[in-house]
Amino acid sequence: MEFFGEHFGMVISTFGAAIAAGLAGIGSAKGISLTGQAAAGLISEDPDKFGQSLVLQLLPGTQGVYGLLVGFLILLNNGVIAGGPISPAQGWIYFFGGIPVGIVGLTSAIHQGQTAVAGIALLGKRPEDLGKAITMAILVETYAVFSLLISMLIVLLGKAA
């Protein structure tokens, strides 16, 4: 494919960075918003639980940060922020590197948000079990972390030629 001439590597890898940051950001926004709506309902009945609800609400935010991170790493290597001109093959490697964290971030953040919403309901009935609610939401994040790991390995270690 010779669409963008010698810039193809940079273009396609930037696409990968956009996927990583964009999709993961969507996921986090959705997850946090779901939890925030549930938290608002809880606070309307019981304003003292604000701090604890806040802790649950920020849990789905992780994936957005991870996506941003991978996006940065790609941009730091493909010439947009820093790094030399890269070959098309290298560009494709970076592109694929952005996919795991983008897609998994998107879906896992939404699911984590749903788990956190259930956690808010638990918090409402049994405020002493905040730790359990947090643990259940965190377990969802394990797979987001794995996708971050793979993305980082691809971006940092994947060298064409």
Add this chain to the structure above:
Amino acid sequence: MAILPMEKMTLIAHADSKQRLLKALQQLGKVEVVSCDVPDLPLAGAPESLAKLEERLAAVREALEIIRPYDDSKQSFLAPKPPMTREQLENMPSRFAEADALIAKIQAFADNMAALKARRQRLANRIAALTPYTSFDAPLESVGSGRYTFSLLGTIPTDSLEKYDQIRADYAETAYFEDLGATRDLHTIFVVMLSSVQEALVGELKYIGFAEAYTKELSGTPADIIADAQKECVRLETEASELEASARELAAQKSVLQALEDYLLNEIAREKCFERLGGTSMAFVLEGWVAADDKEKVTDAVLEAAPEAYIAFRPPAEDETPPTATKNPKLIEPFEAITNMYSYPNYNGVDPNKIMAIFYFIIFGAMVGDAAYGAILSIGAYIVLRIKKPTGMFRQVTTIIMYCGISTIAWGLFYGSVFSIQGIPAVINSLEGDGAMATLAICLGIGILHILTGIGIGIYMDIKRGQFWAAIFDRFSWMLVIVGGIMLLIGQPVGQIGSYLALAGALILLFTQGRSKKGIIRKATSGLASLYNVTGYVSDILSYARIFGMGLSTGVISMVFNTIAGLMMGEWYGYIFGIIIMTVGHVFNIIINTLGAFVHSARLQFIEFFSKFYEGDGRAFMPLRYSTKNFRLEQ
């Protein structure tokens, strides 16, 4: 550690000393009164005075609520709450008359306003009802039964016009029809008919939807009535503004009501304790929690108020969990707000705040990572603290920001970021490939240190409880695995040692994690399964990569705003736009990233750090004391 040991206090005194004693305790502010638990001793009921106090508080709050919309005093964000001394608080009863008079005036105002509103509503209704008939130029009292005739004023729906015309034709000999006007939906008509046809014609009109105008008790032409009503409305307007002006004057005196509110809250807090006292007709028993260090002060205060009282202390029983009171050095104390947001430390656990504060300080700074922003945060927080003198959690959070601003300055210099202006020398430039990797490694390194510290605290707790072997099997083994694993990743030469350490740790886990199970198969399976938790630790360590991401995002956003502003600054007018963009951009950036740093730093403490050792579920120590909502209490 920094959790204060508590003791259970039992106090017995003569019933006459109840008020005096409780007042003395409230002044001291160091005793939490709990329900008296002596078997066979009935609890005293709530005194009648409590109900009266609560009634009065409700009246005060209602009055304050009524005049709130008329309160013109603009409180700037930085204005501190007005001060009040304890004497002033205790002398509130002398101002009861003043307060009651004010409440009565406010109540009267509310009643007058309501009556006025009702009158205005009635007038508005009347005007609306009569407006369709303004062209009817005869007095309304003439409508109705006459000697030989009957007249009607009203409306018919526009849809019925055809049928109306039919009726007009039918009754042309016996009735007179006049059109008074029309809107889109209704036709206004006036009909005069011979009394003989009254029943029939009225019936037919009503059949096609005729609605009669309400003219009873009204005199004069509609136009006159409407004019009168409007004049009355204007008069009521002036009356309303006069009332509102008087309300503003009342609102200006609200401080006496606020003082009364605070006084009543404290009185009610004390009276509520009466319910928790066990008593006979002559004496009463009070049970409460006191910090062991305060025993002497409490004893002195009690004996001064009631020299005949009997007072005794004992350490908590096996099945009792005292409330938690923490005492930390002044620099650490604000960080207690972070821990308390999650859960109060358990009385039997440890106080994590000293170590948590240090890591929070470091991580917050790394997440914001700009020297100029750090300076703004520190100076801004300092100004707010000095001028507004806040209390409670607001004070703690502002103080945290002030301290962490210093860390931010340090990290900003490390990153070479001052408003992200290009060209400032840095220890590590994280926007270049190698620098980025190094910064990421540093962030993960902080994470590893944090986690290892958490495990270490867990080991300390186990050893303190005499569970030395549990500490080795369950916690130290993981330390070996983590440290060994890191060394392996670093490669030779430490990789060799690392492999031994990791293997040792894994073997310990394999052999000991099933020790509570029966049967060799079950033990082995548990041991093997426990190794799966390594994914948990990998997940925890990678979680700290967010420090790198957030620090970078601050830098990149401010760089973007700088670039945009730079593009503008070609012409002279470009400079103005440029400065606006820079100001808006950097303010936005500071707010978003400080919020994010605050919240994510806290999250790292709660999830990655506390999970290694922390026991929460503590109950906060709530002593009976003076506290004020509307004022700052001074000694």
